[in-house]
Amino acid sequence: MATQRNLTILVAILVAVPAAYGFRSAFGGDGLGGSFLLLMTLAVGVPTAYDNHWPQYDRKWIAVGWVIAACVVATAEFVGLYLFGTAVLGLTPLVASVGAFLVTDLGNLAWLAVRKRRRNDRAGAPAA
DSSP states (O other): OOSHHHHHHHHHHHHHHHHHHHHHHHHOOSSSHHHHHHHHIIIIIHHHHHHHHSOOOSSHHHHHHHHHHHHHHHHHHHHHHHHIIIIISOOOHHHHHHHHHIIIIIIHHHHHHHHHHHHHHHHTOOOO
């Protein structure tokens, strides 16, 4: 746990595993699609977003708090989109899970990239 990156990954995994289990318990289903995609969103997407689009903090506990908060927000977004897809749009659980994953994980990463680019453009720094 020497680096902040490793710590954020570990915290995200520790949040993702029970969240995915809870999703599976709450929404059931024969397949593991939804719980696996939620696990990937939290355990891979959140640390990636932190590493690539957020400034590093000088205190590790702030980074841990950021990751936990981001996991809560991403879980709420994923579950909300999943429920919207299954209840309102009448999609199958797998299709709703894929849609929720794409919007939550890839959509948020795209939004963060645009936000970072705009912030760098205002500051006159090159976008990385």
